Amino acid sequence: MPDSPSADDLFVRLLTANHDQLRRYIFTLLPHEQDAQDVMQETCLALARKFTDYDQSRPFLPWACGFAYLKVLQHRDRHPQRAVLLPADVLELVANARHEEEPLLAARLAVLDRCLEKLPADDRDLIRARYVDRVTPDEIAVRLQISRRSTFRQLERVRRLLHACIDRGVAGWAAS
Amino acid sequence: MSDERQAEPDGDRELHELLTAVCDDALSADQAARLASRLREEPAVRRLYVRYLDMHARLLGLPALPAAAPREPGQGAVLPPPARPHRGVRAAFPLAGASMAALGLFLGLALLWRRPADDGVPPTPGTAAVQPESVVVAPPATAGAYVATIASAAPGARLGDRPVVVGGRLLPASFAVTAGSLTLRFDGGAEIFFDTGSRFRITSRRSLEVEEGAFVFQGDATCEPLAITTPRATLVDVGTRYAAVIQSGSEELHVLDGAVRRSTVGPEEFVTAGIGRAYDDRAPGGREIPIDAALVQRGARAEGAMPVVQPPDAADGFGDPAESIHGLGGGWGWSGPWVAQRDRSPFAVAVPGLRPDGSGGILHHGGGSRAAHRLLERPIDLGADAVRYVRYLVRREADLPGDGNLAMLVLRKHGLTVEEELSRQSFIQLAVRRDDTVALKCFGESIRSSAVLPPGATMAVVAKVVSGSEQPDQIFLRVMPAARLEDREPQEWAAVSESVTTDLVFDQISVEVVSRGMVWIDDIAVGPTWSSIALPREESQ
Numbered sequence: 001m002p003d004s005p006s007a008d009d010l011f012v013r014l015l016t017a018n019h020d021q022l023r024r025y026i027f028t029l030l031p032h033e034q035d036a037q038d039v040m041q042e043t044c045l046a047l048a049r050k051f052t053d054y055d056q057s058r059p060f061l062p063w064a065c066g067f068a069y070l071k072v073l074q075h076r077d078r079h080p081q082r083a084v085l086l087p088a089d090v091l092e093l094v095a096n097a098r099h100e101e102e103p104l105l106a107a108r109l110a111v112l113d114r115c116l117e118k119l120p121a122d123d124r125d126l127i128r129a130r131y132v133d134r135v136t137p138d139e140i141a142v143r144l145q146i147s148r149r150s151t152f153r154q155l156e157r158v159r160r161l162l163h164a165c166i167d168r169g170v171a172g173w174a175a176s
Numbered sequence: 177m178s179d180e181r182q183a184e185p186d187g188d189r190e191l192h193e194l195l196t197a198v199c200d201d202a203l204s205a206d207q208a209a210r211l212a213s214r215l216r217e218e219p220a221v222r223r224l225y226v227r228y229l230d231m232h233a234r235l236l237g238l239p240a241l242p243a244a245a246p247r248e249p250g251q252g253a254v255l256p257p258p259a260r261p262h263r264g265v266r267a268a269f270p271l272a273g274a275s276m277a278a279l280g281l282f283l284g285l286a287l288l289w290r291r292p293a294d295d296g297v298p299p300t301p302g303t304a305a306v307q308p309e310s311v312v313v314a315p316p317a318t319a320g321a322y323v324a325t326i327a328s329a330a331p332g333a334r335l336g337d338r339p340v341v342v343g344g345r346l347l348p349a350s351f352a353v354t355a356g357s358l359t360l361r362f363d364g365g366a367e368i369f370f371d372t373g374s375r376f377r378i379t380s381r382r383s384l385e386v387e388e389g390a391f392v393f394q395g396d397a398t399c400e401p402l403a404i405t406t407p408r409a410t411l412v413d414v415g416t417r418y419a420a421v422i423q424s425g426s427e428e429l430h431v432l433d434g435a436v437r438r439s440t441v442g443p444e445e446f447v448t449a450g451i452g453r454a455y456d457d458r459a460p461g462g463r464e465i466p467i468d469a470a471l472v473q474r475g476a477r478a479e480g481a482m483p484v485v486q487p488p489d490a491a492d493g494f495g496d497p498a499e500s501i502h503g504l505g506g507g508w509g510w511s512g513p514w515v516a517q518r519d520r521s522p523f524a525v526a527v528p529g530l531r532p533d534g535s536g537g538i539l540h541h542g543g544g545s546r547a548a549h550r551l552l553e554r555p556i557d558l559g560a561d562a563v564r565y566v567r568y569l570v571r572r573e574a575d576l577p578g579d580g581n582l583a584m585l586v587l588r589k590h591g592l593t594v595e596e597e598l599s600r601q602s603f604i605q606l607a608v609r610r611d612d613t614v615a616l617k618c619f620g621e622s623i624r625s626s627a628v629l630p631p632g633a634t635m636a637v638v639a640k641v642v643s644g645s646e647q648p649d650q651i652f653l654r655v656m657p658a659a660r661l662e663d664r665e666p667q668e669w670a671a672v673s674e675s676v677t678t679d680l681v682f683d684q685i686s687v688e689v690v691s692r693g694m695v696w697i698d699d700i701a702v703g704p705t706w707s708s709i710a711l712p713r714e715e716s717q
Contacts, residue, residue, distance in 0.1 A: 024234065028225075028226055031232070032201060033201075034659065038660060041627070041628065041668070041670070045670075046365065046398040049364070049398075050398065070396045070398050086211075086215065090215045097219070097222035101227065105230050108227060112235075124241060127241065131235040132238060134632070152197070155196055155200060156192055156195075163228060166227075166231065
């Protein structure tokens with residue numbers, strides 16, 4: 001742990017400022033919510049332990065992402081049987097791709113809210129249920145009285161709509 | 177359209193199916209293999225994957241959807257209102273004082289802070305926290321600090337003349353592996369595997385002397401550097417996995433990953449991945465030898481170190497039909513039934529509880545505080561050389577404004593008055609508070625850690641109690657999703673107490689809840705190994 005109040009404060013400030021990006025970084029490498037939360041916890045504990053080594057002249061996020069990457073690898077080693085875990089060589093490629101995409105990702109996030117506002121009401125309900133209320137696809141299927149497969153298709157369709165909307169929004173931004 | 181643009185796989189139906197399966201946790205093994213193959217081979221797929229998953233992660237972090245245009249007349253909601261409580265997001269973070277709403281519910285366990293035990297934790301029935309502040313607190317003596325944990329061991333492994341207890345803690349001292357093999361995890365994060373015949377001396381959490389034997393070091397950039405001194409040199413890892421064989425008159429070094437800085441009285445040497453080196457009197461500066469890959473692969477985990485399947489000493493899954501907890505006598509390892517706190521309505525027994533088998537659990541219906549107590553047949557004795565684990569499951573509704581939403585298990589000594597309990601610091605609280613705090617209170621201090629505690633999720637709260645007759649005692653606490661309890665204890669703990677020397681004995685467990693919302697608690701277990709409280713078990717013995 002940071003051993004002085006000022007180091008404590010700095011750590012809290014940096015983690016607070018970068019927390020969401022770090023979380024999303026982990027989620028890209030480990031796209032399972034509970035596993036990603038667990039790795040986030042372990043990453044933050046490791047960051048706290050090693051914070052005295054942090055060079056304040058360098059940006060915090062890449063330093064923290066380096067820890068997160070290693071923690072994802074450790075998690076992968078502990079759970080080799082989980083389907084959602086990418087092979088180590090692919091993880092590295094995805095991490096590199098994420099690094100290259102990082103500036104664009106911030107712009108895409110800024111567009112996402114506008115795209116959510118534009119969604120048809122039914123699709124917003126679906127997104128709210130899935131993401132805000134955390135209703136599982138199986139529960140959604142029961143509520144909508146449709147098959148599980150149809151539920152996945154609906155979710156896929158809405159995500160594609162959002163994704164395409166963000167693409168257009170970012171392209172429009174770049175053009176302007 | 178450029179070639180680059182044509183390569184973008186936005187219209188790729190297969191890929192979108194794979195991505196939606198990832199997002200909805202429905203990826204089959206075949207799909208996972210296909211996705212990995214495409215990610216490996218197609219840069220455009222990697223770009224789309226990153227963008228798509230980032231969008232998904234952002235959506236998961238949303239506390240609410242942004243406002244939208246009103247529905248058209250006659251247009252009804254497709255989905256009925258959610259049955260689950262809305263995921264509350266607190267407006268402010270107590271430590272930083274900065275707005276944390278944007279961080280949603282994903283704040284990791286990161287921010288530990290320690291305070292004297294009397295730190296304003298909301299009053300709870302029957303606990304020391306209700307005591308007046310004027311009572312003199314006499315904390316136990318602080319002892320020498322532990323520096324490492326026995327992470328795993330082969331069956332029959334021994335350190336000196338003692339059997340190895342997995343989960344046990346080590347103080348700086350000299351050790352000899354006289355049978356089997358074991359892996360130590362230093363508190364700085366590095367792990368070292370020692371084979372039979374190894375003799376070593378731990379000097380601090382960052383330094384170690386190996387006199388003889390074979391060892392394998394594994395660490396990465398998340399770990400504190402660990403300096404290992406051998407008779408001929410000092411080895412310092414640089415994000416590394418390496419092995420060394422220390423014999424009388426010669427040493428070998430085999431580096432699999434990263435690099436090792438080897439320093440002697442002469443110039444420093446960097447030995448990098450893929451290199452093996454031997455040093456003896458004929459070649460004190462070393463000579464290259466083939467890397468012993470088999471040795472280096474021997475583990476960060478000792479061979480044959482399968483989790484020992486052992487039942488808990490005490491467990492209660494609340495499987496017996498009943499209306500309330502008072503008088504309930506199920507499970508095993510207890511002396512007598514549960515006794516509800518007098519002058520308060522008891523916890524109800526609800527079916528289903530939190531166990532996957534659909535059996536009952538106990539339920540706090542809101543409306544203030546409840547407590548219930550039960551005596552352990554085999555007390556947790558901090559004067560004995562032992563490691564004990566305590567675990568319970570908890571699920572809580574979203575925090576209500578101004579409500580601490582506190583749930584905890586308290587280890588205590590039966591028969592003490594509240595004043596005695598407080599003055600002797602004779603209790604250990606294992607608590608979750610609000611949607612973001614894990615709290616461990618013991619030995620006169622309170623350690624809290626920020627955690628992810630989503631409303632409606634079943635979480636496992638696990639404590640490890642390390643005790644010693646001559647060595648100090650130490651308590652660890654971690655909270656994790658119940659479905660993610662692993663077969664080995666976690667590498668990181670959310671809250672860790674100081675090492676102190678006490679002879680406290682805890683023979684009673686209390687369940688205590690202070691919340692205006694609904695709180696479920698289930699499946700309380702006390703056991704000698706991590707697996708005894710983490711692996712599924714039969715309800716009857």
